[in-house]
Amino acid sequence: KKVKVGIIGGAGYTGGELLRLLVNHPGVEITLVTSESFAKKKVSDEYPNLKGRIPLTFENYRKEGAAACEFIFLAKPQSNSFSMVKDLFGKVRIIDLSGDFRFSSAKDFESWYHTPHLAPNLLKEAVYGLPELFGNEIKRARLVANPGCYPTGIILATFPLAKEGLIEPEVDASAVSGFSGAGRTPSPNSMAYSVAENIRPYKIGVHPHTGEVEAIIKKATGKALHLNFVPQVAGFERGILSVIFLRMKKKISPKLIAGLYQKSYRSCPFVRILREGTFPEIKSTAFTNFCDLGWHLSGDKTILVITALDNLVKGAAGQAIQNLNLMAGFPEDEGLI
Template sequence: MQVGVLGASGYAGSELVRLLLQHPAVTGVRCFSRASAGLPVAASLPGLAGYPGAFEAWEDGLLEELDVLFTALPAGEALPILKAAHAAGVRAIDVGSDLRLAAAEYPRWYGYDHPEPALLDEAVYGLPELWPEAVRAARLVANPGCYPTAVLLALAPLAREGLLPAQIQVTATSGHSGAGRTPRPASHLPAALENVQPYGFPGHRHVPEMERYLGRLAGRSVQVAFLPQLVPASRGILATIWVPAPAGWTQAQLTELYRAFYQGAPFIRVLEEGLPQTAWVRGTNRADLAAVLDPPTGQIVCTAAIDNLVKGAAGQAVQNMNLMLGLEEDLGLPRYAPAA
């Protein structure tokens, strides 16, 4: 199977290449990058030492040489390529933001009028633990954002039970790789080291995505107040949400709800004790979840830890590819984190 990655020189794109090179069903990986075209991949990304090729410039004629296309491009840039891939019958997965929302939301949140609303109608939101059958039948998938992945997985069992309030408060911390490879003042070492930086508040771009799909799970609208923060780490997301506990519920009932909901999901670990930590999922496609009853306040503390570049981006994209192709869902994907 031949696959192509557009935006292969970015953090999410290069992580995709790393995973695909180790995938037993993938026979060839083509790396496309406008900025790095012509440069040897291994020289630009030393972690991919041994990859024999160079970054290529993209041309639509290359679609006939690919079985699956991944796009990891800035907002709006993938749409002409996704349209061409869909017309050519090539399965495509957008790791960017171009297929996640309704057309009417793009001017406010991304600053452009969406030119391809028909693609939005075709695209399936690819969160495999929640909508696996839709992904299996899809030829065009919108890979979820990193923060929405963590928040949706943390809240899905409660949402399906009708236990979410009309408004929820979310705080989440992220490593700096979530902001992309392009240097910024906030990611300069003196600014990032020994510093926790709130950002994107109010009005973070992932808010409408969370609200859209939490609403789908709950069967009604859910408003999200969201405060993201950068921490001095390269990877990892830890999301925390407080939800009022239903009267009479025990911790055992709550844990069983989560365990039953995610029964058979290969990348979900529901903790029976304690709360997740980002180091436990680093480099893996796993999501560690906990829902802990806090009796003094009458709240459930819902937490999720993921690696933002794997389960929050590239790994989830490969998981979606596996489902689309009828492969084992966990094929070629890491479940275990390094010890240190």
């Protein structure tokens, strides 16, 4: 039996990736795609690669139409999800790709996003949608908060060693993203030409993904950490390469490091641990839901962990479908391999 899914916000980068992936999912029937800017246009006119594959037209959002689905992907810009989640919670199962429900408290959300949280009573219902850490909770969830693109790679790099209490609480991370991370809406700071032949740091010290990483590591391990994070955008479309600097509390062997990563992600189909001395590249994960992870022991007590992933897939739409698979009882990799 196929499940009926809807995509709210189908005209953006993430909405387009959801459509590209879901048309190949054997367990899914797409019954609704919304876009206020493209209402009444054929979906295949906006996405020519889908001609003959999806007969729908874009619609304006209506609560009644969305409630007729079994699962809804909310692919709206930040702070646009509140009213829709309040409309639909309890009627359909929701996967929200914004940051609106990633924090457990309204106070933490407001301190990073500098805007009031408009549905604080639903925060206790939201499950953080990183399947490698919270898979069992995701299976039962009615509301999943899909992780941010940067936090996905940084958390996967940090979690195994933080869980064992092996690292100091000060963590540094530098990450370079393709310009698609800024969305499709044109602006001087997000257009491709602004980063052509260039890499530009932005939101240093204030990027909300900093707080997201800190909060989720604390939730998953019980250990507090402070993240010094340098996000950067560069002149390629998709992908994120992150370098995470972890300082060990005591000397540790390469064999133990390798063993911890392998043990933590042995049953995770989308985390690929590279052999020691082999490092990830963005091209190896483009258009896939994989996160590749490599590491290097620098001296006795510093580990450099490098992750690569596609910000539009494992960092957004693919991970959302991975969550759908768990929620609907499908194989975790259904429609993603």
